[in-house]
Amino acid sequence: MKKEFLLGNQAIALGAIEAGVKVATAYPGTPSTEIIETIAKLAKKFNIHVEWSVNEKVALEVAIGASYSGVRAIAAMKHVGVNVALDPLMTSAYTGVVGGLVLVSADDPSMHSSQNEQDNRLIARFAKIFCLEPRDARTCKEYVKEAFEISEKFQIPVMLRTTTRVSHAKGDVEINLENLEIGKQHGEFIKNPSRFVVIPANARKLHKKLNEKLKAMEEYSNESGLNSMSLKGEVGIITSGVAISYVREVLQEKELEDISLLEIGVTHPLPRRLIREFLEHCERVLVVEELEPYIEDYAKTFNLCEVHGKDFIPREYELNVNIVKKAIYDFLGLKSEEKSIGISLDLPIRPPVLCAGCPHRALFYALKKVTKEKIYCGDIGCYTLGINPPLKTIDTCLCMGASITKACGMFHAGVKEKPIALIGDSTFLHTGIPGLLNAVYNNANITVIILDNKTTAMTGHQPHPGVGFTATLEETSRVEIEEICKACGVKFIKKVKPFELEETTKVLKEAIEYEGVAVVIAEEPCALIARKLGLWKTPYYVDKEKCKGWLCQACRACIALLSCPAITWSEGKAEIIEELCTGCGVCAELCPNEAIKVKEDDKQDR
Amino acid sequence: MTNKIDKLSIIITGVGGQGILLASNVLGKAAIYEGYNVIGSETHGMAQRGGSVVSHVRIGNVFSPLIPKGKADYMLAFEPLEALRNAEFLNEKSIAIVNTYPIIPTTLRGEVWKYPKVEKILTELKKFSEVMAINASELARKAGSIKTLNVVMLGALASTNFPLKEENLKRAIREIVPPKTIEINMKAFELGKIASKSQENRLF
Numbered sequence: 001m002k003k004e005f006l007l008g009n010q011a012i013a014l015g016a017i018e019a020g021v022k023v024a025t026a027y028p029g030t031p032s033t034e035i036i037e038t039i040a041k042l043a044k045k046f047n048i049h050v051e052w053s054v055n056e057k058v059a060l061e062v063a064i065g066a067s068y069s070g071v072r073a074i075a076a077m078k079h080v081g082v083n084v085a086l087d088p089l090m091t092s093a094y095t096g097v098v099g100g101l102v103l104v105s106a107d108d109p110s111m112h113s114s115q116n117e118q119d120n121r122l123i124a125r126f127a128k129i130f131c132l133e134p135r136d137a138r139t140c141k142e143y144v145k146e147a148f149e150i151s152e153k154f155q156i157p158v159m160l161r162t163t164t165r166v167s168h169a170k171g172d173v174e175i176n177l178e179n180l181e182i183g184k185q186h187g188e189f190i191k192n193p194s195r196f197v198v199i200p201a202n203a204r205k206l207h208k209k210l211n212e213k214l215k216a217m218e219e220y221s222n223e224s225g226l227n228s229m230s231l232k233g234e235v236g237i238i239t240s241g242v243a244i245s246y247v248r249e250v251l252q253e254k255e256l257e258d259i260s261l262l263e264i265g266v267t268h269p270l271p272r273r274l275i276r277e278f279l280e281h282c283e284r285v286l287v288v289e290e291l292e293p294y295i296e297d298y299a300k301t302f303n304l305c306e307v308h309g310k311d312f313i314p315r316e317y318e319l320n321v322n323i324v325k326k327a328i329y330d331f332l333g334l335k336s337e338e339k340s341i342g343i344s345l346d347l348p349i350r351p352p353v354l355c356a357g358c359p360h361r362a363l364f365y366a367l368k369k370v371t372k373e374k375i376y377c378g379d380i381g382c383y384t385l386g387i388n389p390p391l392k393t394i395d396t397c398l399c400m401g402a403s404i405t406k407a408c409g410m411f412h413a414g415v416k417e418k419p420i421a422l423i424g425d426s427t428f429l430h431t432g433i434p435g436l437l438n439a440v441y442n443n444a445n446i447t448v449i450i451l452d453n454k455t456t457a458m459t460g461h462q463p464h465p466g467v468g469f470t471a472t473l474e475e476t477s478r479v480e481i482e483e484i485c486k487a488c489g490v491k492f493i494k495k496v497k498p499f500e501l502e503e504t505t506k507v508l509k510e511a512i513e514y515e516g517v518a519v520v521i522a523e524e525p526c527a528l529i530a531r532k533l534g535l536w537k538t539p540y541y542v543d544k545e546k547c548k549g550w551l552c553q554a555c556r557a558c559i560a561l562l563s564c565p566a567i568t569w570s571e572g573k574a575e576i577i578e579e580l581c582t583g584c585g586v587c588a589e590l591c592p593n594e595a596i597k598v599k600e601d602d603k604q605d606r
Numbered sequence: 607m608t609n610k611i612d613k614l615s616i617i618i619t620g621v622g623g624q625g626i627l628l629a630s631n632v633l634g635k636a637a638i639y640e641g642y643n644v645i646g647s648e649t650h651g652m653a654q655r656g657g658s659v660v661s662h663v664r665i666g667n668v669f670s671p672l673i674p675k676g677k678a679d680y681m682l683a684f685e686p687l688e689a690l691r692n693a694e695f696l697n698e699k700s701i702a703i704v705n706t707y708p709i710i711p712t713t714l715r716g717e718v719w720k721y722p723k724v725e726k727i728l729t730e731l732k733k734f735s736e737v738m739a740i741n742a743s744e745l746a747r748k749a750g751s752i753k754t755l756n757v758v759m760l761g762a763l764a765s766t767n768f769p770l771k772e773e774n775l776k777r778a779i780r781e782i783v784p785p786k787t788i789e790i791n792m793k794a795f796e797l798g799k800i801a802s803k804s805q806e807n808r809l810f
């Protein structure tokens with residue numbers, strides 16, 4: 001047994017392996033991705049099937065199939081991924097499970113890397129399944145093991161709900177993989193149509209059974225060691241998840257040591273008896289929870305004492321020690337001394353940007369050349385960064401796969417400009433295909449640009465069906481996006497290489513002028529993958545004699561139009577940062593003074 | 607098992623791609639070698655595409671993965687602007703070790719003058735805590751690769767009154783960096799240590 005400094009997500013992965021998981025599935029999404037990545041690295045050794053599924057609905061359904069066959073399965077996804085998987089989730093609660101089934105929902109309060117900050121504890125309640133909420137890396141490992149146990153005991157899926165500050169929090173975690181028995185178990189599906197075939201006659205019975213099961217689940221919650229209560233003074237705090245850590249840190253102060261504390265690890269079903277006992281003991285209670293007033297609303301239904309929560313704790317964004325301390329002090333009517341020193345300098349922001357040599361930049365540049373004022377329906381991926389000036393080629397971003405469908409809606413609404421949908425390869429395979437099929441079927445007139453960089457880039461380069469290998473790096477068949485478009489009935493399909501600016505511009509123009517659904521597939525590997533494969537070319541340099549600097553007739557187009565991290569300005573002239581330049585050459589093509597060059601004699605691959 | 611440290615918090619700041627996660631892993635591992643509890647929090651996902659990145663490492667009797675404002679004992683700032691952006695975590699007793707080599711945000715490349723002068727940044731930072739300024743990027747290049755910037759910074763940290771043992775920091779570095787790069791990383795560590803001790807490299 002040894003200790004390692006691990007992410008909450010890595011601890012979840014190790015806990016699942018220690019629990020004997022047999023099938024692990026996911027679609028990548030921050031902050032959930034490292035769970036499956038970690039299991040994938042150990043898959044062979046422990047005989048686990050690990051896959052990047054094409055989307056979250058598929059991931060959960062594969063896990064459900066495995067569970068129906070009696071083995072333990074885990075599906076991991078970000079909070080909004082659970083929306084995609086909601087259909088199978090809702091009814092899997094009716095059928096129940098056989099082998100333990102854990103759904104990890106990694107929520108993202110503060111939206112560090114997400115389009116919303118929905119609180120998925122509400123989904124667990126809605127679906128009538130268990131919800132366990134670890135508070136740090138150590139409890140991640142402990143709770144996932146408990147999740148498998150109770151999933152089997154109660155034959156119900158269990159949501160393990162984390163947040164960014166749990167998934168991406170780190171901690172010293174014990175690893176006990178040495179003596180682990182390698183899973184030799186084989187799944188076996190035992191037929192039981194009254195349970196596994198949800199025709200209405202069966203579903204009616206199953207729903208009633210599920211509601212009865214909920215009572216037993218609540219009884220477990222009352223007794224569970226994952227909740228802990230310490231009854232002291234008449235003022236109390238109820239808390240859950242990472243907020244427990246913040247509350248504990250604030251309560252280290254001597255003058256606050258008399259506060260009663262209820263820490264809840266099982267947030268669905270809530271431990272009714274425990275909460276009742278706590279509320280009976282206290283006069284005033286503050287519920288400290290991130291996002292929705294989930295426990296607060298529940299506690300208020302008892303009418304046993306004064307319950308506060310969102311009147312002191314913000315309903316938006318993640319919490320921290322300072323916010324929680326202020327809330328607790330305000331609640332107690334104490335004055336907290338927070339001195340703060342102002343900064344007298346204007347601090348420029350540093351937003352994330354497309355990498356140097358990113359093929360999306362070239363495509364966006366070409367697109368702006370042929371379309372001055374078009375509507376650009378975007379999707380979810382690195383290319384969403386095209387929202388920023390100077391590129392400004394993203395006008396909408398809603399959810400995975402919505403670019404093509406939103407464009408269709410705009411066309412059918414009768415907008416004047418022909419809408420352009422921009423979608424990445426992984427997102428297209430995730431939920432883009434039905435939208436494209438729908439566009440053709442319902443006679444939309446839109447342009448679809450598929451930015452095919454051969455990977456799921458934003459989440460750290462996970463493979464997908466268009467790549468040719470699996471999560472465990474085994475070779476597999478590779479699907480051609482072009483063939484999918486053909487099968488959807490698209491008549492105009494053209495491939496371009498975005499760094500070939502002239503040709504790309506020409507094809508984009510044709511596609512936009514075409515009447516009907518036109519697809520342009522922009523194929524070029526992600527710059528970061530290209531570096532790993534040794535595909536970076538000789539870096540460019542600026543010929544300072546030729547660069548006109550401030551007098552540039554194209555108004556410093558290299559900087560103004562590209563926003564490339566490798567191009568900077570030094571002593572009145574453009575300059576290329578050699579170690580960042582991939583040699584993509586887009587800046588050289590647009591410089592009117594031919595000042596950006598590659599040294600002829602060292603034109604060779606790096 | 608030693609128990610000298612009650613609470614110790616280190617904030618590491620910089621720009622995505624500078625090797626911040628490796629530095630926090632070194633601190634975490636070194637703390638485990640000495641038998642301490644250690645927790646922390648990292649930036650992943652969208653913010654890593656050249657954006658501002660922060661990593662928190664906390665050792666001892668602590669619960670929150672994020673350092674409360676004013677409670678960081680040490681700051682390792684891989685970039686001057688990012689040091690100042692996180693100044694609220696410092697207090698008058700903390701030590702901020704700052705790499706003086708600026709990375710101009712891509713959005714400002716056409717208006718580089720909007721990036722504050724490094725001397726001004728350091729003066730401002732001095733209002734919050736003790737500041738040790740070294741050109742760690744240059745030292746990393748001298749060691750053999752800009753990628754050793756994180757280890758130069760750890761070397762500088764080891765030259766202060768930092769309570770984790772230097773030998774444990776080095777042991778953690780050796781375990782974490784790619785085996786081929788151990789030699790240049792050890793050189794980087796020494797360069798960081800020497801530079802931070804020499805007065806001429808200390809702007810303050």
